[in-house]
Amino acid sequence: MAFAGEERTAGADGEAGRLRGCRAALERRAGMLRAVRAFFDSQGYLEVETPTRVPTPALELHIDAEPAGGAYLRTSPELHMKRLLAAGYERIYQIGPCFRRGERGRHHHPEFAMLEWYRAGANYRDALAETRALLAAVARAALGEPVVTRHGARIRLDGEWTVLTVREAFRKLAGWDPTLAYDADRFDLDMATRVEPGLPADRPVALIDYPAPAAALARCRAEHPPVAERWELYVGGLELANAFSELTDAAEQRRRFAECARERARLGKEAYAADEEFLRALERGLPDCAGVALGLDRLAMLLSGAETIAEVRLFTE
Amino acid sequence: MYTASDLRKGLKVEIDGVPYLITEFNFVKPGKGQAVYNCKLKNLISGGTISRAYRSNDKIDEPRLEERKLRYSYPEGDHYVFMDENYEQVNISAEALGDNRHFLAEDMEVEVLFHNGRPIEITLPYFVEKRVIHTEPGVRGDTATNVLKPATVEGGYEISVPLFVNQGDVVRIDTRTGEYVDRVAKK
Numbered sequence: 001m002a003f004a005g006e007e008r009t010a011g012a013d014g015e016a017g018r019l020r021g022c023r024a025a026l027e028r029r030a031g032m033l034r035a036v037r038a039f040f041d042s043q044g045y046l047e048v049e050t051p052t053r054v055p056t057p058a059l060e061l062h063i064d065a066e067p068a069g070g071a072y073l074r075t076s077p078e079l080h081m082k083r084l085l086a087a088g089y090e091r092i093y094q095i096g097p098c099f100r101r102g103e104r105g106r107h108h109h110p111e112f113a114m115l116e117w118y119r120a121g122a123n124y125r126d127a128l129a130e131t132r133a134l135l136a137a138v139a140r141a142a143l144g145e146p147v148v149t150r151h152g153a154r155i156r157l158d159g160e161w162t163v164l165t166v167r168e169a170f171r172k173l174a175g176w177d178p179t180l181a182y183d184a185d186r187f188d189l190d191m192a193t194r195v196e197p198g199l200p201a202d203r204p205v206a207l208i209d210y211p212a213p214a215a216a217l218a219r220c221r222a223e224h225p226p227v228a229e230r231w232e233l234y235v236g237g238l239e240l241a242n243a244f245s246e247l248t249d250a251a252e253q254r255r256r257f258a259e260c261a262r263e264r265a266r267l268g269k270e271a272y273a274a275d276e277e278f279l280r281a282l283e284r285g286l287p288d289c290a291g292v293a294l295g296l297d298r299l300a301m302l303l304s305g306a307e308t309i310a311e312v313r314l315f316t317e
Numbered sequence: 318m319y320t321a322s323d324l325r326k327g328l329k330v331e332i333d334g335v336p337y338l339i340t341e342f343n344f345v346k347p348g349k350g351q352a353v354y355n356c357k358l359k360n361l362i363s364g365g366t367i368s369r370a371y372r373s374n375d376k377i378d379e380p381r382l383e384e385r386k387l388r389y390s391y392p393e394g395d396h397y398v399f400m401d402e403n404y405e406q407v408n409i410s411a412e413a414l415g416d417n418r419h420f421l422a423e424d425m426e427v428e429v430l431f432h433n434g435r436p437i438e439i440t441l442p443y444f445v446e447k448r449v450i451h452t453e454p455g456v457r458g459d460t461a462t463n464v465l466k467p468a469t470v471e472g473g474y475e476i477s478v479p480l481f482v483n484q485g486d487v488v489r490i491d492t493r494t495g496e497y498v499d500r501v502a503k504k
Contacts, residue, residue: 062351062373102322103352105344185372188350193370196347216349232348242348267374 001028001142001304002311022314028142029300029312033095035141036115036296039134045091045117050080052097056273059260060216062188064101064269066110072272073099076293077116078217079278082246085118085289086281093117095296106308107238110317113296120287124218124229124245127290128206131233131241132161135204139303148302150236153202157235162205166214166227169207173198179211179225187214201237217253218244233294235302241294248289250282319379321354321371329361331380332369336361336432361437383431389421397421399429409436419474420445420492441492446501447471448487455480465497 003022037047057065057072058079065072077094084092098114119127136146136158146158167179174190199205208231212220215228229245247253254274261271300312310316319330326342341357354371371377387399387407396408397418409429411418413436420441421427430438452468465477470488478488478497485504488497 060349062346062349103344103346105346108344108346185351188347189353189370189372191347191350192345192353193355196345214349239347 001025001032001300002306003314019314025304026314028304032138032142032296032300032303035138036095036134038141039137040091040093040117043091043130045093045119046089048081048084048089048092048094049096050074050077050084050094054080054275056275058217059257059264059272059274061260061263061267065272066099066101075100076114078291078293079275081116081118081291082286083278083281085120086284086286090120090287091118107298107301109297109309109313112309115294115296115299116291118246118289118291120289122290123288124208124231124243124290127243127292128161128163128208128231128233131243131292131294132157132204135235135299138299142303148235149305150238150302151201153236155203155236157204159203162200162203163231164199164205164207165209166207166211167209169195169199178214179209179227182211182213184213187211196234196237196239199234199237205234206231207234215247215256216244217247217256219247219249238298238302239295240298240302241292243290243292246286246289246291248282248286250279253282254279319377321352321373321375321377324354324356324371324377329380329382330358331378331432332358332367336380336382336437337367340366361432381433385429385431387427387429389423389425389427391423392418399427409439413437414439416474416495417441417492419470419472420447420490421472443492444489444498445492446487446489447474449478449482449484452478452482452484454483 003025040047052074053068053071054074055071057075063075065075076098077096081092081094094116096114097111099111101110103110139146139148139157146156148155148157167177170176170178170190174194178187209227210230212226212228215230218228218230220226220228231243232239233241257274265271297309297312301309304312306312324339324342326339328339330337330339337358337360339356340359343355344352345355346352352373356369356371357366358369359366385401387401390398390400396410397414399407399409401407417439422445425442428440429436447470449468450471453466455466464480466480467475468478468482469475476490476497482488482500483504486500487502488500490496491498
């Protein structure tokens with residue numbers, strides 16, 4: 001599934017040669033997509049397609065959308081998919097491109113392939129169990145066993161997954177508890193420089209129960225201190241997926257959007273308008289549900305042992 | 318002022334008044350948090366390396382750098398005298414020049430990077446030719462190039478040369494590595 005290796009051996013006949021050399025990797029990637037679809041089909045999910053160009057992007061403090069002729073390229077299919085849930089579709093998934101402006105690095109490319117799915121009646125713990133079954137099934141189909149190798153470590157995907165609360169991880173690796181006194185700048189910096197690099201790299205690790213201010217679109221649990229029912233999955237140190245018990249409270253959602261827009265304006269970023277169609281759907285009633293967003297290029301990296309996202313994308317910008 | 322999103326490999330920045338070169342650069346963005354830019358930076362004065370992580374909105378000082386073409390004139394005490402294009406005299410210390418001082422020749426054009434008026438990077442022509450003023454004779458008939466012996470070139474700089482190089486020969490030296498490249502003239 002990694003194309004870069006083929007590129008080096010493709011010889012001198014330019015792009016056509018390079019692309020011909022990618023055939024085996026392309027077939028493996030197609031196999032990955034077939035395995036993903038087979039998994040969701042077997043679980044009674046409906047594959048859907050929602051617009052790639054949207055009037056307003058999902059409001060997130062640190063995700064910037066690419067403008068596209070008076071509209072925007074989607075940063076995620078979340079809001080449209082929730083409108084389908086609100087209309088009664090209980091199990092849906094989508095595979096397609098998403099776009100995030102300025103995100104370019106070893107694990108980031110401004111355009112990337114997203115897998116996103118939602119299930120009514122489920123919470124984030126159910127979603128974690130389902131993600132484990134999905135990854136084991138895809139690895140079995142792609143590699144013959146539910147095991148991936150990263151940086152020399154064999155990682156069993158169907159074994160025990162380490163589930164670590166954000167509080168435990170930060171106390172251990174950064175020396176403070178962000179659920180008690182949240183400091184956004186310190187949280188982001190410590191997450192990138194202390195927590196993520198310190199997570200066990202020889203097995204899947206789910207960081208769960210985020211501080212309420214880092215809830216994004218997750219439901220918060222009213223305990224003390226309150227935590228968001230959200231997890232991020234790391235496999236071999238690679239961040240692979242994000243999930244929520246979805247926020248269904250329209251008033252709370254409207255408040256979070258307004259807060260986020262204010263905060264974006266304060267940071268000098270474009271304050272996107274709230275998606276009113278989505279908020280109306282929430283007001284009509286979104287069932288309790290869980291949703292997972294999983295980076296398919298990152299999954300291809302895991303299955304192929306690629307170190308950078310550029311290696312698994314056929315064309316890069 | 319730079320913001321973190323301007324950072325890239327090869328950019329020169331200033332931290333606490335000291336100029337640094339970004340030698341490694343990595344964009345990371347955990348979860349839905351803000352982007353963090355992990356950098357390795359080389360101190361352009363001491364040569365040491367440090368690591369720094371910047372967040373998107375962090376500001377990083379831009380060093381005041383000036384690159385000037387100078388022409389070498391002559392040594393004077395513990396410094397070396399150069400001329401700029403207006404024939405203004407510029408003195409550079411032996412310490413700032415380092416090993417480069419051995420390769421200077423009259424009228425040689427060099428590029429000097431100044432940070433707040435202080436020379437921090439001196440670029441000579443990549444190759445200079447120097448006459449060997451002392452070396453022991455090699456064993457007769459030995460033309461192997463992988464066996465080396467010490468030699469002193471004019472100006473007093475010591476290099477390793479192949480056995481076939483004799484006193485009085487002119488050799489080419491790579492100023493970036495300070496090493497022998499080839500022999501350009503026999504005595």
